[in-house]
Amino acid sequence: MGKTATTTTVRRDPASLGRDETIQIRASAELKTLLNRAATLRNQKLSEFMLSSARREAEAALLDQRLFLLAPAAHERFLALLDKPPRISAEARRRLSRKPIWERAV
Secondary structure, X not given: OOOOOOOOOOOOOHHHOOOOOOOOOXXXXXXXXXXXXXXXXXXXXXXXXXXXXXXXXXXXXXXXOOOOOOOHHHHHHHHHHHHOOOOOOHHHHHHHHOOOHHXXXX
């Protein structure tokens, strides 16, 4: 029997990666004060706070973009479902039309 080679991918924490690029931005004094206050609350330097916030937003923006491929028949069925959504049940309609609990009289 021969040996089977296995490979392991090691993921490094993005914070531990080297920082060799510069990003320059201008902001109003009011915005800088706001960002500084938020960074202080998180016990981070301003640049760390801004990078982590920007990274979260970038990842969210990219995750919102989805690509999926379908066979032609499945694609036609998918389009048909989009064109004719299911009917809303009486129970769902009732729940959607009632006042939220915070607007009800106590």
